[in-house]
Amino acid sequence: xxxxxxxxxxxxxxxxxxxxxxxxxxxxxxxxxxxxxxxxxxxxxxxxxxxxxxxxxxxxxxxxxxxxxxxxxxxxxxxxxxxxxxxxxxxxxxxxxxxxxxxxxxxxxxxxxxxxxxxxxxxxxxxxxxxxxxxxxxxxxxxxxxxxxxxxxxxxxxxxxxxxxxxxxxxxxxxxxxxxxxxxxxxxxxxxxxxxxxxxxxxxxxxxxxxxxxxxxxxxxxxxxxxxxxxxxxxxxxxxxxxxxxxxxxxxxxxxxxxxxxxxxxxxxxxxxxxxxxxxxxxxxxxxxxxxxxxxxxxxxxxxxxxxxxxxxxxxxxxxxxxxxxxxxxxxxxxxxxxxxxxxxxxxxxxxxxxxxxxxxxxxxxxxxxxxxxxxxxxxxxxxxxxxxxxx
Numbered sequence: 001x002x003x004x005x006x007x008x009x010x011x012x013x014x015x016x017x018x019x020x021x022x023x024x025x026x027x028x029x030x031x032x033x034x035x036x037x038x039x040x041x042x043x044x045x046x047x048x049x050x051x052x053x054x055x056x057x058x059x060x061x062x063x064x065x066x067x068x069x070x071x072x073x074x075x076x077x078x079x080x081x082x083x084x085x086x087x088x089x090x091x092x093x094x095x096x097x098x099x100x101x102x103x104x105x106x107x108x109x110x111x112x113x114x115x116x117x118x119x120x121x122x123x124x125x126x127x128x129x130x131x132x133x134x135x136x137x138x139x140x141x142x143x144x145x146x147x148x149x150x151x152x153x154x155x156x157x158x159x160x161x162x163x164x165x166x167x168x169x170x171x172x173x174x175x176x177x178x179x180x181x182x183x184x185x186x187x188x189x190x191x192x193x194x195x196x197x198x199x200x201x202x203x204x205x206x207x208x209x210x211x212x213x214x215x216x217x218x219x220x221x222x223x224x225x226x227x228x229x230x231x232x233x234x235x236x237x238x239x240x241x242x243x244x245x246x247x248x249x250x251x252x253x254x255x256x257x258x259x260x261x262x263x264x265x266x267x268x269x270x271x272x273x274x275x276x277x278x279x280x281x282x283x284x285x286x287x288x289x290x291x292x293x294x295x296x297x298x299x300x301x302x303x304x305x306x307x308x309x310x311x312x313x314x315x316x317x318x319x320x321x322x323x324x325x326x327x328x329x330x331x332x333x334x335x336x337x338x339x340x341x342x343x344x345x346x347x348x349x350x351x352x353x354x355x356x357x358x359x360x361x362x363x364x365x366x367x368x369x370x371x372x373x374x375x376x377x378x379x380x381x382x383x384x385x386x387x388x389x390x391x392x
Contacts, residue, residue: 035139303323
């Protein structure tokens with residue numbers, strides 16, 4: 001059932017002295033915060049629901065994330081909020097497993113429980129209900145969370161477990177970039193769950209490079225290896241070595257570029273990986289969908305449309321160029337795309353950014369970037385939000 005205060009109070013009213021299935025089904029409740037949970041306890045709602053057989057769980061993204069309340073095979077689940085993406089709520093049809101998930105309001109879920117599991121509207125269950133105002137109390141936070149603002153102990157060392165790693169350094173954006181296409185996904189929508197899976201990856205949430213090993217693992221298992229190979233080229237460039245010593249194909253690439261643009265030096269052009277999706281970023285707001293690309297050497301995304309503003313914002317905050325284009329992509333995995341004077345483009349209207357697919361000759365590619373704030377432009381130029389804040 002939904003976890004905001006009003007929903008849980010109403011559910012407690014509906015289920016007072018009722019039963020949650022007697023083994024035929026279960027009812028789980030996730031209060032939306034600890035203060036909400038505290039007020040529900042004080043007002044007796046938790047007792048009423050526990051007596052009815054409901055199970056209370058702490059506020060976390062379990063049922064959305066796929067880490068809790070995953071339906072069994074052939075089961076039917078009704079939920080107040082749903083993320084019915086692959087692997088999240090039980091459905092893996094390719095493995096012969098299927099679960100049905102339906103979205104209902106929380107009060108109707110409680111009414112369904114009170115009616116023995118038969119899908120039931122809350123109409124008729126709420127006639128004598130009087131809504132009780134929510135009384136916020138921040139004590140659960142004040143007594144649990146260290147209030148250290150303005151009184152930092154700069155001499156104290158951070159405690160790192162063996163699976164907690166620092167973020168690798170990100171380089172500032174160069175004047176021109178060379179992007180290698182490392183994945184091309186032509187599905188109508190690419191979810192954040194496909195960009196970086198949930199579930200089995202959760203133990204690496206504080207290990208950026210460990211987590212990045214799972215990037216696109218459910219959609220394009222070869223992506224990580226391709227991106228690492230490109231990153232190895234860029235590491236060589238930053239170390240002052242010739243990138244073509246790592247990727248001999250760059251000799252031909254830069255020969256074509258010099259034939260058209262004059263003196264284009266390998267040492268001055270930033271080289272990074274790129275992902276193309278038609279519409280990436282649907283689903284949860286986890287920033288790892290972008291950061292995992294970045295720590296592998298990701299330098300840009302190209303798409304027709306970003307599914308969510310939050311994913312695009314995460315791409316920007318991690319210093320990647322949020323390119324868009326119209327029409328079908330005229331490039332394949334393994335192709336190089338050269339974007340000259342990209343920093344100047346960020347200072348312009350960004351409506352028509354010339355790029356070039358590099359083969360035996362050049363094919364012009366028209367990219368654009370939707371409006372960005374001045375701070376967002378500075379973040380991308382700095383290489384990521386961490387760099388931007390460090391340099392302020």
